[in-house]
Amino acid sequence: MSAPYARPLDLKHGLVDLTHGSGGRAMAQLIREVFARALANDYLAQGDDGARLGHAAGRLVVATDAHVVSPLFFPGGDIGCLSVHGTINDVAVMGARPLYLAASFVLEEGFPLADLARIAASMGRASREAGVPVVTGDTKVVERGKADGVFITTTGIGELRDGVDCAGANARPGDAVLLSGPIGEHGMAIMACRENLAFDAPIVSDTAALHGLTDALLGAAPGMHAMRDATRGGIGAALNEIAQQSGVGIEIDENAIPVRAPVEAACELLGLDPLYVANEGRLLAICPPALAEAALHALRAHPLGAGAALIGRVIEDPRRFVQMRTRLGGRRIVDWLHGDQLPRIC
Amino acid sequence: MKYVDEFRDGELARGLAAAIAREADAHRSYRFMEFCGGHTHAISRYGLADLLPGAIRMIHGPGCPVCVLPIGRIDQAIRLAREHGVILATYADTMRVPASDRLTLLRAKALGADVRMIYSTEDALAIARANPRREVVFLAIGFETTTPPTAVAVLRAAEGSLGNFSILCNHVLTPAAMHAILDAPQGVAIDGFVGPAHVSTVIGSAPYEPFAVDYRKPVVIAGFEPLDLLRAIHLLVRQVNEGRAAVENEFTRAVTREGNGRAQALVERVFERRAAFEWRGLGTIPASALQLRPEFAPFDAERRFAVPYVPVPDNKACACGQILRGEKRPEECRIFGTACTPENPIGSCMVSSEGACAAHYTYGRFRGAAA
Numbered sequence: 001m002s003a004p005y006a007r008p009l010d011l012k013h014g015l016v017d018l019t020h021g022s023g024g025r026a027m028a029q030l031i032r033e034v035f036a037r038a039l040a041n042d043y044l045a046q047g048d049d050g051a052r053l054g055h056a057a058g059r060l061v062v063a064t065d066a067h068v069v070s071p072l073f074f075p076g077g078d079i080g081c082l083s084v085h086g087t088i089n090d091v092a093v094m095g096a097r098p099l100y101l102a103a104s105f106v107l108e109e110g111f112p113l114a115d116l117a118r119i120a121a122s123m124g125r126a127s128r129e130a131g132v133p134v135v136t137g138d139t140k141v142v143e144r145g146k147a148d149g150v151f152i153t154t155t156g157i158g159e160l161r162d163g164v165d166c167a168g169a170n171a172r173p174g175d176a177v178l179l180s181g182p183i184g185e186h187g188m189a190i191m192a193c194r195e196n197l198a199f200d201a202p203i204v205s206d207t208a209a210l211h212g213l214t215d216a217l218l219g220a221a222p223g224m225h226a227m228r229d230a231t232r233g234g235i236g237a238a239l240n241e242i243a244q245q246s247g248v249g250i251e252i253d254e255n256a257i258p259v260r261a262p263v264e265a266a267c268e269l270l271g272l273d274p275l276y277v278a279n280e281g282r283l284l285a286i287c288p289p290a291l292a293e294a295a296l297h298a299l300r301a302h303p304l305g306a307g308a309a310l311i312g313r314v315i316e317d318p319r320r321f322v323q324m325r326t327r328l329g330g331r332r333i334v335d336w337l338h339g340d341q342l343p344r345i346c
Numbered sequence: 347m348k349y350v351d352e353f354r355d356g357e358l359a360r361g362l363a364a365a366i367a368r369e370a371d372a373h374r375s376y377r378f379m380e381f382c383g384g385h386t387h388a389i390s391r392y393g394l395a396d397l398l399p400g401a402i403r404m405i406h407g408p409g410c411p412v413c414v415l416p417i418g419r420i421d422q423a424i425r426l427a428r429e430h431g432v433i434l435a436t437y438a439d440t441m442r443v444p445a446s447d448r449l450t451l452l453r454a455k456a457l458g459a460d461v462r463m464i465y466s467t468e469d470a471l472a473i474a475r476a477n478p479r480r481e482v483v484f485l486a487i488g489f490e491t492t493t494p495p496t497a498v499a500v501l502r503a504a505e506g507s508l509g510n511f512s513i514l515c516n517h518v519l520t521p522a523a524m525h526a527i528l529d530a531p532q533g534v535a536i537d538g539f540v541g542p543a544h545v546s547t548v549i550g551s552a553p554y555e556p557f558a559v560d561y562r563k564p565v566v567i568a569g570f571e572p573l574d575l576l577r578a579i580h581l582l583v584r585q586v587n588e589g590r591a592a593v594e595n596e597f598t599r600a601v602t603r604e605g606n607g608r609a610q611a612l613v614e615r616v617f618e619r620r621a622a623f624e625w626r627g628l629g630t631i632p633a634s635a636l637q638l639r640p641e642f643a644p645f646d647a648e649r650r651f652a653v654p655y656v657p658v659p660d661n662k663a664c665a666c667g668q669i670l671r672g673e674k675r676p677e678e679c680r681i682f683g684t685a686c687t688p689e690n691p692i693g694s695c696m697v698s699s700e701g702a703c704a705a706h707y708t709y710g711r712f713r714g715a716a717a
Contacts, residue, residue, distance in 0.1 A: 195465060255356070261347060264347055265347050268347065268350065273391075319712070321712050323712060324393075325393075326391070326392045326393045327354060327356050327392070328354065328356050328359040328360075328392045328393065328394065328397065328572050329356055329359065329360060329393075329396065329397060330392055330393020330394050330395065330396035330397055331393045331396050331712075332390060332391065332392070332393040332709040332710060333708065333709050333710065333711060333712055335707075335708045335709070338442075338688040338689055338699075338708070
């Protein structure tokens with residue numbers, strides 16, 4: 001293809017302006033030189049309004065997720081790879097193999113093209129590593145002050161495995177509750193950036209695509225009842241959602257929940273509870289007790305599940321409480337968060 | 347975590363709990379108030395009630411700065427931001443405190459008010475420096491722990507001629523509130539106090555001596571870790587059993603009898619006592635709060651802007667006053683968990699996670715309800 005543009009985009013000093021969203025030549029150039037280059041695949045190369053996909057034989061899963069993280073770049077990742085991982089994970093925990101992604105960008109006028117190119121490259125890398133192409137997309141530009149740099153919404157389509165029935169409503173009393181690794185790393189990495197907290201060992205986001213891990217898990221324990229990636233609201237929110245959907249109680253053991261020391265220290269400093277801090281590469285898995293050992297083994301055998309642990313069990317409780325045996329031996333509720341988790345004064 | 351894990355050791359906790367159970371007389375009751383919200387939070391978060399014998403009951407006191415802040419004071423802050431167009435800098439806890447007209451600072455922010463969450467008074471000064479054409483008001487709240495940083499901020503503003511900075515002062519005093527609880531005309535159902543941790547690092551242990559001498563109530567100052575609390579409860583049980591009333595200090599790694607002299611001097615230089623201050627749930631208490639001294643009047647938002655204090659009565663159905671004095675348990679309030687929840691708090695005790703009702707609702711309500 002010959003380049004129809006007089007000059008290439010200035011990816012060093014250039015800024016997003018309103019013409020990049022106006023449907024004209026500038027927009028076409030932005031898409032071609034930033035997104036199409038970074039996300040390159042045969043579907044996108046067609047340049048059509050949508051992507052024609054192959055025919056799937058089984059049931060499909062679709063999930064969508066808007067990403068509005070601030071700061072856009074953080075230790076361990078950025079909004080680009082996060083937007084790929086987040087949606088892949090939503091599809092994967094449903095028990096499906098993620099096949100395709102769609103991405104929609106809202107750009108703020110004045111946003112540096114260099115940062116946009118970096119974000120697009122990170123998306124491309126994440127998508128290639130995961131083997132899940134971004135097959136179609138859209139770009140809009142809004143006036144300065146109407147957005148926070150870049151918002152990215154991704155939608156994912158996946159194919160459900162035969163015989164797998166993974167859903168939040170499937171937890172049954174007696175089921176084992178497994179966690180794939182240490183919690184709170186994404187949320188505290190972000191918080192440390194925002195609050196300029198410097199730690200001896202910087203906290204790195206756990207952002208990762210979990211479909212390989214769910215694949216291994218379902219291979220070892222196809223009768224898995226429920227999986228959930230514990231993103232916003234942490235494992236506290238995810239466990240409450242499952243208890244609510246399934247009409248059960250859940251009992252967890254604080255001593256069994258892995259938290260790395262820097263995360264624990266940062267939470268302590270800010271008065272936060274790691275149970276409610278966001279993760280982007282951790283999942284909860286709920287399975288019949290007979291499958292627990294095989295499932296735990298499969299998790300631990302995978303690099304993303306090396307720190308996996310059995311943290312509790314599902315119990316009968318019409319009040320649908322999530323309860324925790326504390327490290328001191330007392331009991332308490334792990335309640336829904338009331339609004340955002342805010343640091344305490346003293 | 348070094349210096350923290352040591353105070354959260356499950357094995358040691360069980361040993362202490364066993365010692366408490368051995369010494370507590372099962373035929374009597376021990377009603378101990380932990381004054382401080384930090385202690386309430388620790389008790390709830392670690393489920394300490396399960397480790398204590400049935401004879402011991404912990405009463406959650408009013409030491410939660412957000413909970414005791416009356417509606418009228420939040421109204422003032424919201425009016426400053428909405429009507430006077432100031433940048434209101436505030437600690438995060440106050441954002442969800444319900445004010446008049448179904449407003450909170452969070453909602454006022456959503457409606458366009460410039461409300462900014464900060465972590466320290468230094469952040470508030472930085473906002474003032476960065477916005478020389480805007481008025482910046484710091485919503486100063488808290489007990490003796492947060493007062494010295496506010497004093498430093500005012501002094502820095504005065505030295506640096508930061509003319510666009512002022513504070514809406516709501517700093518309150520711990521001993522005054524303890525006096526008010528003990529002086530209640532209906533009497534008190536409290537056998538001893540777990541004394542505050544951080545507050546005591548500033549004021550020392552001496553200010554609690556009148557409670558032991560004049561009111562015959564044991565006071566044991568404790569750190570915020572669960573083992574600190576268990577140890578303090580152990581010491582309180584012992585004092586009650588022996589018929590003693592003294593101030594004891596479990597938190598010797600941080601608290602002295604005299605406290606932090608430099609912090610006290612800073613506070614003394616900048617603040618003076620108010621004649622009286624309204625506490626949510628406890629009513630108006632004489633000499634229980636601070637205001638800026640006249641020479642710092644330019645930094646006093648109440649003198650700088652026309653935002654008169656208008657008291658707003660607490661909801662009549664709310665039993666916060668009785669709960670804070672230990673006369674009622676949260677679950678004995680008519681509206682607990684029904685009309686009044688952490689999402690929609692009606693009384694002060696439900697406002698912050700350190701409040702008596704919110705702590706019970708969030709962490710302990712499985713105990714009240716039938717399983």
